Amino acid sequence: MKEKINKYINDVNNIVISNLEEANSFKNQYLGKKGILNQVFFEFKQLPGLEKKELGQLLNQLKTLAFSKLEGVKNNQKSSKHKALIDVTLPSNYEKIGATHPLSKVKENIVDIFKKVGFSVAQEREIEDDWHNFSALNMPQNHPARDMQDTFFIDLNPDKLLRTHTSSVQIRHMDIHKPPIRIISPGRVYRKEDISARAHCIFHQIEGLYIDQNVSFSDLKAMINYFLKSLFGKDLKTRFRPSFFPFTEPSAEVDIYWGLESESDYRITKGTGWLEIMGCGMIDPNVLKNVNIDSEKFSGFAFGLGIERIAMLLYQIDDLRLFFENDIRFLKQFQKAF
Numbered sequence: 001m002k003e004k005i006n007k008y009i010n011d012v013n014n015i016v017i018s019n020l021e022e023a024n025s026f027k028n029q030y031l032g033k034k035g036i037l038n039q040v041f042f043e044f045k046q047l048p049g050l051e052k053k054e055l056g057q058l059l060n061q062l063k064t065l066a067f068s069k070l071e072g073v074k075n076n077q078k079s080s081k082h083k084a085l086i087d088v089t090l091p092s093n094y095e096k097i098g099a100t101h102p103l104s105k106v107k108e109n110i111v112d113i114f115k116k117v118g119f120s121v122a123q124e125r126e127i128e129d130d131w132h133n134f135s136a137l138n139m140p141q142n143h144p145a146r147d148m149q150d151t152f153f154i155d156l157n158p159d160k161l162l163r164t165h166t167s168s169v170q171i172r173h174m175d176i177h178k179p180p181i182r183i184i185s186p187g188r189v190y191r192k193e194d195i196s197a198r199a200h201c202i203f204h205q206i207e208g209l210y211i212d213q214n215v216s217f218s219d220l221k222a223m224i225n226y227f228l229k230s231l232f233g234k235d236l237k238t239r240f241r242p243s244f245f246p247f248t249e250p251s252a253e254v255d256i257y258w259g260l261e262s263e264s265d266y267r268i269t270k271g272t273g274w275l276e277i278m279g280c281g282m283i284d285p286n287v288l289k290n291v292n293i294d295s296e297k298f299s300g301f302a303f304g305l306g307i308e309r310i311a312m313l314l315y316q317i318d319d320l321r322l323f324f325e326n327d328i329r330f331l332k333q334f335q336k337a338f
C-alpha cells in the first residue's frame with residue numbers, strides 16, 4: 001500500500017497539464033468519484049489501526065498534492081487570461097463619442113484645400129487693439145468703413161476690442177514675417193449685431209494672405225477659383241464683382257452660381273441664382289507700408305469668408321443660431337455626415 005501511494009505521488013508530480021482537457025481528465029482520474037484518491041481511501045479504511053497511522057500522512061500528502069496541482073492549473077489559466085486583457089499590443093476598443101461640429105468640419109475642409117497649395121495656418125488673438133483691427137488696415141480713426149463693422153469695445157485706454165474680422169491676423173503676421181507669405185487663418189470674430197436667423201454677434205471667418213514678387217489679380221482669381229471649385233465641385237460658375245474694402249485695392253466680391261431649381265434657391269439667391277460668398281482684393285500699398293514691406297518690390301492678395309455661410313449652404317441650414325445652441329438633436333445629424 002505504501003509503495004502504491006508513493007508511486008501515485010510520484011506520478012502526480014510528473015504529470016504535465018497544459019490545457020483544460022488535460023486538467024479535466026486529471027481531475028477525473030485522481031479526484032473523481034471512482035478516482036484513484038477515493039479508491040486508495042477505501043482501501044485505507046480497511047487497514048488495521050497501526051498501519052493507518054503510518055499511511056495516513058502519506059495519503060494526505062497525495063491528496064493535497066493532487067488538489068494543488070489542479071489549483072495551479074486554474075491559476076495559470078486565470079493569469080494568462082488576465083495577461084490577454086492587458087496586452088498593450090492589441091488594438092483598443094475605440095469608443096466613438098460625439099461628432100465633429102459642422103463649423104469645425106467646414107473649417108478643416110477649407111484649410112485642407114489651401115494646405116495643398118502651400119498655405120499654412122496662422123492664428124492670432126481675439127482681443128485686439130485698434131491698430132491691428134482697423135488703423136493698420138487702412139482704416140484710420142473716423143474712417144467711415146469702421147461703421148460697417150459694429151465693434152465691441154472692451155477698454156479705451158489702452159484700447160482693447162474684440163476683433164471684428166480675421167484681417168487683423170494679416171497685420172500681426174506681416175509684422176514678424178517677411179515675404180513670401182502664404183497663410184490661412186481661421187478664427188472667431190465678433191460684431192455688435194442683433195441675433196437672428198441670418199446674423200450673430202459671434203461668427204467665424206477664414207482669412208487668406210498671399211504676398212510675393214509679381215503677384216497679380218489673375219493669381220488671385222486663379223486661387224479663388226481653385227478653392228471654390230474644390231469646395232463646391234469643378235463645374236461651379238463664379239463671378240467677380242468690383243467692391244470696396246479699405247485694405248485692398250482693387251477689391252472684389254465673389255459670387256457663385258447656385259441655381260434656381262427649388263423654392264429655397266429663389267429665396268437664398270433673391271431670385272438671381274447667384275450667391276455672394278467672399279470678399280477679396282490686392283493688398284493696398286498703404287497696408288504693406290504699415291508693416292514695413294516694400295510695396296515696390298512685393299505685392300499680394302487677401303481674401304476673407306464666413307464659415308457659417310458656407311456651412312449653411314453645404315448642409316442646407318437656414319438658421320445660423322443652430323450652430324451656437326449646441327442642441328444635441330441638431331448636432332447628432334452630423335454624426336454620419338462625416
Ligand code: PHE
Nearest residue numbers: 165167245279280302303304
Ligand atoms: N475682412 C473683410 C470682412 O470682414 C473680408 C475681407 C478679407 C475682404 C480680406 C478682403 C480681403 O468683411
